[in-house]
Amino acid sequence: MANHIKNLAAYIIAGSICIVLAGCTPSQDQPANSTPAEATAVAGNPAGESDRINAYFEEIFNREVAQSPNFQTSLGIKTERQSEWSDTSDAYAAQELLEIRGDLAYLIESFDYDKLSEDSKLSYDVFKYNIDASINNAAFRRHFYVVDQFNGQFTSPLTLLQNTHNIDTVQDAEDYIARLNGIEALMADMVARLRDRAEFGVIPPAFAFPAMITDISSIVSGAPIDDSDTDHPLYADFKNKTSQLEISEEQKSRLVTAAADAIRGPFATGYNALLAEVRRLQPLQQRNVGVWALPDGQAFYENRIKSHTTLDLSADEIHQIGLDDVKRIHQEMRAIMAEVGFTGSLQEFFEFVRTDPNNFYPDSDAGREQFLQDARDLTAEIFAVAGDYFHQLPKAELEVRRVEPWRENSTSIAFYNRPSQDGSRPGIYYANLADMKGVQKYVFTAITYHEGVPGHHFQIALAQEMEGLPKFRKFGGYNAFAEGWALYAEKLAREMGFYQHPMHNFGRLQDEIWRSVRLVTDTGIHAKRWTRQQAIDYFLENTPISEQDIVTEVERYFVNPGQALGYKMGMIKILELRDKAQARLEQQYDIRDFHQAVIGAGSLPLPILERRVNAYISR
Numbered sequence: 001m002a003n004h005i006k007n008l009a010a011y012i013i014a015g016s017i018c019i020v021l022a023g024c025t026p027s028q029d030q031p032a033n034s035t036p037a038e039a040t041a042v043a044g045n046p047a048g049e050s051d052r053i054n055a056y057f058e059e060i061f062n063r064e065v066a067q068s069p070n071f072q073t074s075l076g077i078k079t080e081r082q083s084e085w086s087d088t089s090d091a092y093a094a095q096e097l098l099e100i101r102g103d104l105a106y107l108i109e110s111f112d113y114d115k116l117s118e119d120s121k122l123s124y125d126v127f128k129y130n131i132d133a134s135i136n137n138a139a140f141r142r143h144f145y146v147v148d149q150f151n152g153q154f155t156s157p158l159t160l161l162q163n164t165h166n167i168d169t170v171q172d173a174e175d176y177i178a179r180l181n182g183i184e185a186l187m188a189d190m191v192a193r194l195r196d197r198a199e200f201g202v203i204p205p206a207f208a209f210p211a212m213i214t215d216i217s218s219i220v221s222g223a224p225i226d227d228s229d230t231d232h233p234l235y236a237d238f239k240n241k242t243s244q245l246e247i248s249e250e251q252k253s254r255l256v257t258a259a260a261d262a263i264r265g266p267f268a269t270g271y272n273a274l275l276a277e278v279r280r281l282q283p284l285q286q287r288n289v290g291v292w293a294l295p296d297g298q299a300f301y302e303n304r305i306k307s308h309t310t311l312d313l314s315a316d317e318i319h320q321i322g323l324d325d326v327k328r329i330h331q332e333m334r335a336i337m338a339e340v341g342f343t344g345s346l347q348e349f350f351e352f353v354r355t356d357p358n359n360f361y362p363d364s365d366a367g368r369e370q371f372l373q374d375a376r377d378l379t380a381e382i383f384a385v386a387g388d389y390f391h392q393l394p395k396a397e398l399e400v401r402r403v404e405p406w407r408e409n410s411t412s413i414a415f416y417n418r419p420s421q422d423g424s425r426p427g428i429y430y431a432n433l434a435d436m437k438g439v440q441k442y443v444f445t446a447i448t449y450h451e452g453v454p455g456h457h458f459q460i461a462l463a464q465e466m467e468g469l470p471k472f473r474k475f476g477g478y479n480a481f482a483e484g485w486a487l488y489a490e491k492l493a494r495e496m497g498f499y500q501h502p503m504h505n506f507g508r509l510q511d512e513i514w515r516s517v518r519l520v521t522d523t524g525i526h527a528k529r530w531t532r533q534q535a536i537d538y539f540l541e542n543t544p545i546s547e548q549d550i551v552t553e554v555e556r557y558f559v560n561p562g563q564a565l566g567y568k569m570g571m572i573k574i575l576e577l578r579d580k581a582q583a584r585l586e587q588q589y590d591i592r593d594f595h596q597a598v599i600g601a602g603s604l605p606l607p608i609l610e611r612r613v614n615a616y617i618s619r
Contacts, residue, residue, distance in 0.1 A: 484570015
């Protein structure tokens with residue numbers, strides 16, 4: 001679960017994230033359909049069409065930087081807009097849509113595709129794919145849930161302030177305070193969109209409301225909002241950061257007082273308004289149903305499938321692929337049952353895995369720390385042999401952290417945050433350790449390889465560090481590519497010599513079948529009208545995942561339609577391409593070359609990835 005999808009402000013492109021680069025020089029906001037000045041200036045450059053188009057990509061990318069204060073903060077850029085929040089309104093989204101339509105027209109009319117280098121042709125195709133997908137997605141803007149229990153829409157401002165808004169100067173502290181005061185307007189826009197979507201017929205499922213109400217309530221608790229002995233997380237964060245400044249105690253006191261006023265004032269007012277609206281909507285939604293029930297829901301789900309998989313597949317086709325893959329993995333699981341001498345049915349073995357004391361850490365702070373240390377050790381072991389499997393490794397460091405308690409209810413089991421471009425912030429593998437009784441050692445071995453190395457960190461951090469790659473490709477992302485690679489990385493770790501104990505290999509299969517079952521349940525919920533309980537029962541019958549995690553997973557699929565499909569479909573495509581490379585190249589095949597072909601050009605839609613791998617095979 002790549003958290004380049006969470007906690008970074010981003011333009012959603014093709015169900016992916018296009019993240020801006022630190023170090024760009026922000027330009028003024030550009031009117032829709034205008035001609036990029038940089039591209040025009042180099043139109044006669046004898047160096048060729050590729051230089052022209054790369055200048056155009058740079059111009060558009062810098063425009064995106066300038067337009068999003070959240071982007072700038074997430075990647076270490078400090079400008080005069082650091083005190084602001086990115087505009088999330090429907091009106092701004094409409095303006096963006098006009099802008100990208102102008103970008104598409106300019107791309108098609110102004111560049112000769114046949115005169116581009118092969119690398120520039122790849123960039124042209126990716127850029128055009130992104131715009132086409134964005135235009136298609138925009139037609140369904142009102143279908144997306146404004147808030148829900150999983151995607152962190154209302155916790156992301158806190159995450160940005162705490163994790164990425166650094167305070168190195170008094171101005172940084174003033175900007176932090178300004179953002180605290182700006183929460184009121186940010187939440188007012190969220191409330192306005194909630195009301196609009198409710199009128200349209202889009203309200204989150206009933207099960208989402210208790211968790212949302214709990215989490216929003218926790219955001220408006222703690223000192224200085226109330227008389228609690230515990231500081232609000234942002235108040236504690238602000239005091240800690242400002243304490244490091246080399247300024248007088250009087251200045252520090254003034255800043256802390258201003259932050260306290262902002263938190264108990266506009267900040268709390270904004271979140272209380274959101275809480276009131278969520279409570280107002282709760283009795284209006286009594287059902288837990290897939291997006292088939294939304295206005296034009298079938299078309300919306302078809303859009304989500306294409307967006308998250310980048311493939312032209314129907315829900316029925318994906319459903320069958322999932323059923324077939326579940327059957328295959330069950331056979332491999334039965335072989336491990338025989339290896340460890342377990343007698344009984346597969347479902348009985350699942351129950352053994354769910355209850356085996358050896359599969360769990362102590363439900364204590366010591367147990368959480370042991371988990372984190374084990375994950376760090378696994379990471380170090382992979383790094384020690386990675387040179388045998390990769391030509392390039394990322395320079396950025398990787399840290400393993402626990403998800404902060406204040407957002408444990410509104411986030412996933414585990415995820416990855418990309419490093420800052422300037423190297424000041426490492427890549428981070430986050431694990432949700434709220435309840436250690438649900439953290440299985442066997443499967444978390446595989447999850448650690450997925451979120452860290454050789455998974456997301458190798459793919460995402462490496463792309464960010466590549467020289468000569470257009471910035472929109474360095475920081476772009478596609479669900480099927482990113483998650484497909486990370487799931488492939490779990491299998492690769494086995495080939496690299498890990499999962500020595502049969503039960504850890506079973507945990508790898510458990511993680512893989514988890515993604516195969518997703519193909520069945522996601523399409524079941526949104527295309528075949530499965531109930532929440534049907535999806536939970538299918539999971540329980542076919543995997544050893546804990547019931548607690550299964551409920552979290554199923555409820556995630558309801559509010560994030562299609563996203564769960566990218567993992568397995570991406571892995572299938574990468575394995576298919578690897579088999580093809582091995583068969584065609586025979587003795588010339590080198591797994592390092594194959595990996596370079598897959599992750600050596602940034603994230604790509606799967607059809608374009610296939611074209612790139614075919615070119616590597618031909619060479």
